Each structure stands twice: as C-alpha cells, then as structure tokens.
Amino acid sequence: MIKSLTIRGPFRGPTGHDHHTRAFVRHLLAAGVRIQLLDVPAWGPRRMAPSHPDPLVDTLATPVGADIVLHFCMPHQVAGGLTRFDVNFTMFEASRVPRAWVDLGLSHDLVVVPTAASRDAWTASGFPEERLRVCPFGIDGARFHPDATPLALADRDGRPLASYRTRVLNVSDLTPRKNLLGLLRVWLRATSRDDDAILLLKVGRGAPGATVRFMREVDMLERQVGRTRPQAAPVLFMDHVWADAEMPGLFAAATHYWSMSHGEGWDQPMMEAAATGLRLITPRHTAYPTYLDEPAVSWLPARRVVAWVPGDGSLAALYRGAEWWEPDEDAAAEAIRAAIRGEVDDRPTARARLLAEFTWPQATARLLSILAELQSR
Secondary structure, three states: OOOEEEEEOOOOOOOHHHHHHHHHHHHHHHOOOEEEEEOOHHHOOOOOOOOOOOOOOOOOOOOOOOOEEEEEOOHHHOOOOOOOEEEEEOOOOOOOOOHHHHHHHOOOOEEEEOOHHHHHHHHHOOOOHHHEEEOOOOEOOOOOOOOOOOOOOEOOOOOEHHHOOEEEEEEEOOOHHHOHHHHHHHHHHHOOOOOOEEEEEEEOOOOOOHHHHHHHHHHHHHHHHOOOHHHOOOEEEEOOOOOHHHHHHHHHOOOEEEOOOOOOOOOHHHHHHHHHOOEEEEEOOOOHHHHOOHHHEEEEOEEEEEOOOOOOOHHHHHHOOOEEEEEOHHHHHHHHHHHHHOOOOOOOOOHHHHHHHOEHHHHHHHHHHHHHHHHHO
16 A cells, blocks of 8 residues: 655646646545655746645645655656656657657656557557556546536627637647647638637747747738638637636636647546536547547547657657647538537537546546555565
C-alpha cells in the first residue's frame, strides 16, 4: 500500500497539465496518501490569478519520507535521484516520441501514459512495453454537469451569448498542434453572418508575441479563403484566466464542443465538455476514442500526415520525423452546418460512460495500483 509520495509537476497555472497534477494530488490525499508537492517551474510562466489561490500551493512542501517520486512532466524535466524510485507520468500526441525521450525513459523505473495511443507512440520508438503503464485521467462529474450555471458572457457587441441558438466552444493553447487555423478556416467556409451561431475560442496566453502572430496568421487565412470574419458567423476570442471553480460555467455556456486538433495526449476540455452534456465534434484519432464512442460524438475522418511545427526551436524538435493527424475539413464543415441547422439529435451524451469509467477516484486507484508494483522490487 502506498502511504506517501513525493509529486513533482506543474500545479500553479491554468493549463491542463497543472489541472491533472492538482486533481491527482487532491484524490491521493482523499485516499489517505501523504504528499510532498514540488513545482516544475520550467513548465511555463502562466499562473492562476492572485484572486483565485489554490490551497494546495503552499501547504504540501514538507517531506513525507516517500521512496517514490511521481513526476508529471516531459522526460527531460524529470529530476531523478531524489529518492529510490522515479515514475514519470507523461504523454505524447504524435506517432512516435523523440529518440531522446526513449533514452531518458530508460533511466526511470516506470513511464505512465494516459492512453493506448501514447503507449503506442513510445513503443513505436523502441521503448520496451514492459516499462510502460496506462492510467487514464478522470472527470469530476459533480462539477461538470448539464445543470451547471452558465457564465454570463456577451459578444463584442454586448449581445448575451445565451441568445445565440448554437454556441460552439473550443479551449486551446496557441500551438500548431491544436490546428486553430484549420478550425477557423472551416468556420469561415461553413457559416454566414445570418446564422444564429457563435464560435467561442478560449485561448491560452502563450509566449510573448504569440497572440499577435496568431492574429496575423488569421488575417492571412482570411485572404487565402477569400472570406472575412464579418462575412461569417461571429467568432469571440477569450484569453481570460478563469479559476477551476469557474470553468464549469464556461462549458455550460456552450451547446457544442469542437476540436480540429492534430493529436491529443488526452484533451481534458473535451472530457469536461462531454460531462457537461455538450454535443461533440471531433476527429477520430489519438486520445478521443479512449473515452468517446459513436452515439455521443460526430466523428471526423482524419489521415496521417507529416507533423510540422514552424521554426527550429524545442517544440519543432519534439515532432521532427513524426506524423500526426489531419482532420477532414469538408466533414467538419458539414458537421458545423448540421449543428447550426439545429437538427434534432436525441442520441445519448457521453456523460454516462464517463461517470461509469473515468472518474478521478477510479484514475487514482489505478495509479496507486501501478505505483504499488514498485514496492515488491
């Protein structure tokens, strides 16, 4: 039985990775595990707003005598040698992981990933399968549910979002993998200004200049497509950092959730949208088939293509030589038009399956069983 753990991971910010660390820590504490929590500051500069402090941040720094360090980070961010065992909980979104990750992973006692797709990316790169374990993430169905109170939001002209019949949400960072330009290209093609619909893009605050570069790319996209945003149904960009407690209201403000991502290690916002009961439009690849199935989602075909990230920085190096997935834009345009037409859809949502198979207590129990394997060594 695991009585204590040292956990290293991002937990002070608004990203999905911070969220996963916080969620596991809370549920491990609820399971009676004593925790020492260490930050991975190199993860990124973003922090939760000072008005939304998390009580975990400053209360779990004391050593607890653990002989396992559980790292929630990329392999090169693992700080090994702190105690007897190092376990890295990580993920990847393309067809194979970088060669350097394989070498680093071999120095860890176990590598844990959330899906079979991430496991396959590791084994395709030559990492031994016996050193890998799969542990899905979870969802808090008591927070993300169909009766959550929507945030009182409005468009740029002050019109309440609730007055739009179709409200399509996407929550993403400004990275090429999220394919927001492809998403916007489909929206420009598929919608018109007369449609009673709005696209809600909740974007992360990236590195300095990232937002300016992205908006320049959007301007170029409009010229390429031959249509401007005023000619399409409205698009509302939001970069506000909401507290964890406020996020259910953002999902409740939408009717649909839509992804055009090239690949996902998990996509927690998609899972939160599913638990909220939103209609889902998503490509059939990587993490999505793990927790979504046919009745609850409009699947988009996707084909494998060469992964490409501009520049020669560390992000581009991660995907060099790998493949990811290109969602079918024609199929996406038809799915968006069907949503805007308000076609009757009495299919069940994904919520029931998530609550049956993918809760945080279930994820925590699975993780503890994986870590317990080390005690017999």
